[in-house]
Amino acid sequence: MQSAIAHAxxxxxxxxxxxxxxxxxxxxxxxxxxxxxxKVIAKQFMLASLFFLFVGGLFALLxxxxxxxxxxxxPLIGNILPDTWVxxxxxxxxxxxxxxxxxxxxMIFYVIIPLAVGMFGNFCIPLxxxxxDMALPRLNMYSFWLVPPAGxxxxxxxxFDSGTAAAGWTGYPPLGPSSGxxxxxxxxxxxxxxxxxIMGATNYMATILNKRAKGLQMFQMPLTVWGLFITxxxxxxxxxxxxxxxxxxxxxxxxxTSFFMPDNLLVGAPDNSLVTGAFxxxxxxxxxxxxxxGGGGQPILWQxxxxxxxxxxxxxxxxxxxxxxxxxLSTFARKPLYGYKxxxxxxxxxxxxxxxxxxxHMFQSGMNPLLGTTFMLSTIVIAVPSAIKIFNWLGxxxxxxxxxxxxxxxxxxxxATFIIGGLSGVFMASAPVDIYIHDTYxxxxxxxxxxxxxxxxxxxxxxxxWFPKMYGKMLNESLGRKHFYWSFVFFNLTFYPMHLxxxxxxxxxxxxxxxxxxxxxxxxxxxxxxxxxxxxxxxxFILIFNILWxxxxxxxxxxxxxxxxxxxxxAPAHPGHGNFDSDIRVYRGPYEFSHPDRESxxxxxxxxxxxxxxxxxxxxxxxxSA
Amino acid sequence: xxxxFSKAMExxxxxxxxxxxxxxxxxxxxxxxxxxxxxxxxxxxxFLTYAILIAFIIMYRHQEGRKAYYYxxxxxxxxxxxxxxxxxxxxxxxxxxxxxxxSKYAYKVPNPxxxxxxxxxxxxxxxxFRYPGPDGVFGKKDRNQISxxxxxxxxxxxxxxxxxxxxISPGGARPVEVHLPINKNVLVxxxxxxxxxxxxxxxxxxxxxxxxxxxxxxxxxxxxxxxYEIACAELCGSGHYNMRGLLIMDSQQDYDAWLDQQYKxxxxxxxxxxxxxxxxxxATSDSTTTKN
Numbered sequence: 001m002q003s004a005i006a007h008a009x010x011x012x013x014x015x016x017x018x019x020x021x022x023x024x025x026x027x028x029x030x031x032x033x034x035x036x037x038x039k040v041i042a043k044q045f046m047l048a049s050l051f052f053l054f055v056g057g058l059f060a061l062l063x064x065x066x067x068x069x070x071x072x073x074x075p076l077i078g079n080i081l082p083d084t085w086v087x088x089x090x091x092x093x094x095x096x097x098x099x100x101x102x103x104x105x106x107m108i109f110y111v112i113i114p115l116a117v118g119m120f121g122n123f124c125i126p127l128x129x130x131x132x133d134m135a136l137p138r139l140n141m142y143s144f145w146l147v148p149p150a151g152x153x154x155x156x157x158x159x160f161d162s163g164t165a166a167a168g169w170t171g172y173p174p175l176g177p178s179s180g181x182x183x184x185x186x187x188x189x190x191x192x193x194x195x196x197x198i199m200g201a202t203n204y205m206a207t208i209l210n211k212r213a214k215g216l217q218m219f220q221m222p223l224t225v226w227g228l229f230i231t232x233x234x235x236x237x238x239x240x241x242x243x244x245x246x247x248x249x250x251x252x253x254x255x256x257t258s259f260f261m262p263d264n265l266l267v268g269a270p271d272n273s274l275v276t277g278a279f280x281x282x283x284x285x286x287x288x289x290x291x292x293x294g295g296g297g298q299p300i301l302w303q304x305x306x307x308x309x310x311x312x313x314x315x316x317x318x319x320x321x322x323x324x325x326x327x328x329l330s331t332f333a334r335k336p337l338y339g340y341k342x343x344x345x346x347x348x349x350x351x352x353x354x355x356x357x358x359x360x361h362m363f364q365s366g367m368n369p370l371l372g373t374t375f376m377l378s379t380i381v382i383a384v385p386s387a388i389k390i391f392n393w394l395g396x397x398x399x400x401x402x403x404x405x406x407x408x409x410x411x412x413x414x415x416a417t418f419i420i421g422g423l424s425g426v427f428m429a430s431a432p433v434d435i436y437i438h439d440t441y442x443x444x445x446x447x448x449x450x451x452x453x454x455x456x457x458x459x460x461x462x463x464x465x466w467f468p469k470m471y472g473k474m475l476n477e478s479l480g481r482k483h484f485y486w487s488f489v490f491f492n493l494t495f496y497p498m499h500l501x502x503x504x505x506x507x508x509x510x511x512x513x514x515x516x517x518x519x520x521x522x523x524x525x526x527x528x529x530x531x532x533x534x535x536x537x538x539x540x541f542i543l544i545f546n547i548l549w550x551x552x553x554x555x556x557x558x559x560x561x562x563x564x565x566x567x568x569x570x571a572p573a574h575p576g577h578g579n580f581d582s583d584i585r586v587y588r589g590p591y592e593f594s595h596p597d598r599e600s601x602x603x604x605x606x607x608x609x610x611x612x613x614x615x616x617x618x619x620x621x622x623x624x625s626a
Numbered sequence: 627x628x629x630x631f632s633k634a635m636e637x638x639x640x641x642x643x644x645x646x647x648x649x650x651x652x653x654x655x656x657x658x659x660x661x662x663x664x665x666x667x668x669x670x671x672x673f674l675t676y677a678i679l680i681a682f683i684i685m686y687r688h689q690e691g692r693k694a695y696y697y698x699x700x701x702x703x704x705x706x707x708x709x710x711x712x713x714x715x716x717x718x719x720x721x722x723x724x725x726x727x728x729s730k731y732a733y734k735v736p737n738p739x740x741x742x743x744x745x746x747x748x749x750x751x752x753x754x755f756r757y758p759g760p761d762g763v764f765g766k767k768d769r770n771q772i773s774x775x776x777x778x779x780x781x782x783x784x785x786x787x788x789x790x791x792x793x794i795s796p797g798g799a800r801p802v803e804v805h806l807p808i809n810k811n812v813l814v815x816x817x818x819x820x821x822x823x824x825x826x827x828x829x830x831x832x833x834x835x836x837x838x839x840x841x842x843x844x845x846x847x848x849x850x851x852x853x854y855e856i857a858c859a860e861l862c863g864s865g866h867y868n869m870r871g872l873l874i875m876d877s878q879q880d881y882d883a884w885l886d887q888q889y890k891x892x893x894x895x896x897x898x899x900x901x902x903x904x905x906x907x908x909a910t911s912d913s914t915t916t917k918n
Binding site: 340 | 770826863
């Protein structure tokens with residue numbers, strides 16, 4: 001404890017960045033495990049989330065196998081899995097439902113959000129605004145250390161007799177509260193990870209508002225920082241609502257409340273009596289599980305509360321990616337970002353509209369159809385800032401000098417897939433069109449185009465871009481390109497056909513689609529998708545191999561390997577605790593590429609202007625662009 | 627495990643719109659043409675943006691000695707590509723609203739020719755249907771009388787309820803068929819006694835969640851006789867996939883004949899509790915096993 005205090009004192013008490021020799025005697029645990037260094041915390045988020053990426057990916061492949069070959073034993077692992085999960089080596093219906101629930105939950109809450117927000121937020125914000133660490137380093141450490149227990153609690157559900165949560169990642173009541181202990185661990189786990197998000201987000205806002213380097217105006221910050229800043233606002237406004245909804249569902253399970261439960265429900269099979277027994281009249285053993293206590297609750301209330309968080313959560317996952325992509329594109333096109341301010345206002349617009357569109361998830365839920373009209377119009381309007389961003393990215397590469405690094409390829413892929421994801425969103429935004437495609441594979445295709453094709457490709461791009469600064473080693477470019485090509489091709493082969501399945505009426509979350517005559521014709525297509533998905537999954541090992549190989553054999557990274565402008569590249573190649581070895585002063589915006597008055601094609605934010613002339617010219621250009 | 631590559635690739639040569647199952651309802655074609663309109667607009671935008679993206683990637687690829695254009699953007703362009711999508715998307719929204727109100731607004735539901743009650747149920751995963759019986763009037767509902775034997779909670783003190791026809795159709799390969807007449811406005815009062823379900827008639831372009839504690843009106847008008855599948859589109863438990871139902875759309879004559887036949891089974895037992903109608907389900911459906 002004493003060392004913790006001393007350590008905190010060091011972090012807060014010294015403003016000098018150069019002298020951090022006295023940090024070397026910090027114990028291994030303090031340095032690598034319970035570290036308050038934002039860079040170490042970012043690496044911890046990366047490690048944990050990449051682990052969960054493979055866990056969630058495995059769930060997805062088990063789901064895909066069942067859809068392609070229902071009832072056939074899973075290759076390799078089918079016969080070693082416990083009997084509660086498989087029968088004759090094939091996934092059971094119950095386990096399938098658990099898998100689809102956990103796939104969604106893990107990928108959203110334990111992969112994309114921690115990667116996009118936890119990892120890049122921690123790594124990029126202090127470096128890109130030119131400061132030594134987060135405003136609240138200790139809080140930052142706690143925000144990571146809630147993730148492992150939360151993840152563990154989430155996964156323990158699989159080992160319960162009744163299995164883990166099986167109400168979908170949306171956990172809709174009455175199914176949610178009327179299922180077993182797995183739902184409870186799911187709720188607790190989400191509560192914890194939400195808490196982690198809130199702690200991180202407050203910290204990001206405090207840091208960005210208070211700790212910017214000398215001379216750095218808000219409107220001189222790179223888009224990555226802007227994306228993360230707005231994301232932090234979304235998190236602090238949205239996540240408490242999710243926490244409240246989770247608490248209400250827990251109360252419905254255990255405290256005899258009925259926020260979401262109407263009266264006279266005939267809920268649950270006998271094995272659920274563990275949870276709902278207190279409510280249930282034990283009459284006829286088989287079916288008379290009638291809920292007599294409570295009542296008067298409204299299942300749709302949960303949907304409102306859940307989507308009030310979970311729709312902004314989509315933007316929590318994509319806005320940091322949009323920021324990353326903007327920075328990467330501009331750097332590798334060697335060109336200023338097109339419409340810097342328009343891009344920021346578009347992010348703000350998306351964030352604001354993101355809070356008033358949640359009802360589009362509920363067009364068929366039974367809410368008043370008048371609300372459907374309202375939400376349809378607000379949802380359709382949100383396509384506008386998204387379109388602005390697409391056009392500005394295209395404007396950024398226009399007349400550029402584009403270098404095709406692995407980072408930039410992933411960024412370009414983000415644009416390509418986000419166009420498709422955005423367009424498929426318009427179908428669903430139209431409430432009458434949504435009647436038919438709601439809860440079909442069209443939605444599954446859309447969400448994966450936005451979250452895999454969008455968020456994850458942006459995350460890959462960010463990993464390739466900042467890895468040199470994170471570890472002081474360059475990632476292998478050729479492996480990086482291979483990873484990109486395989487991922488991009490098989491991503492599209494996996495998820496594009498799902499649009500067609502959706503138009504064919506193929507419902508999501510069904511264990512065996514071929515019960516339905518009208519879906520039997522789609523089995524070959526499902527097999528195709530499954531094979532593409534397996535290749536897509538295995539392609540990700542190239543990334544892992546690349547990371548491990550490069551850590552050991554990678555070329556040492558120079559200070560500014562991409563000849564970029566933003567402040568993180570002013571730090572040493574592998575910055576230690578405290579980040580910078582010189583005082584940082586900011587003279588210009590982050591996108592001064594290919595300035596006509598300069599020999600080199602970049603003009604870092606921290607470089608002192610050479611003469612009065614170029615400075616005034618630069619200022620003139622700025623006022624012109626504004 | 628078998629894999630037929632040519633069959634698995636068939637989708638690649640087909641247009642998205644050809645994947646729709648046959649539409650057999652009056653407003654279905656309206657929804658399909660809305661879909662098609664957005665589809666064509668999307669395809670146009672897709673090719674436009676991809677052409678630009680690919681052209682830029684090729685034209686402005688890295689060349690030694692070339693310097694990129696130092697340019698921060700242009701407000702006129704920003705206004706243009708803000709306003710154009712706004713008009714396009716607002717147009718789509720306003721255009722959509724008509725079809726939405728027509729299919730969902732309660733006050734727009736046309737005068738029904740036939741009214742039935744439908745419940746999704748979880749213990750066995752299937753659908754329960756209620757027809758008003760020979761007297762044409764539904765018995766009153768009493769939520770406190772809901773039980774698995776009386777899922778609709780038909781008030782035992784209401785004489786109109788005595789002859790109500792209740793059909794319980796477990797899901798799976800051989801559900802109990804229910805019949806409805808074509809070219810008639812059918813009103814379905816939809817609810818559930820346990821968890822959420824979603825009443826999905828792919829061929830009719832009908833989808834509506836069934837919410838316990840709440841009766842939701844769904845309507846459609848079928849245009850073609852035939853045998854159509856009923857699906858559940860909201861996760862309702864591990865048997866969700868199995869909630870298949872069968873809807874037979876008949877001419878009025880055939881429908882009346884079927885209804886008479888069903889009532890004959892009920893009528894001899896008019897004095898017995900309504901719950902005995904579950905026997906019908908048991909008699910007509912001998913198996914609920916799944917088929918792979």
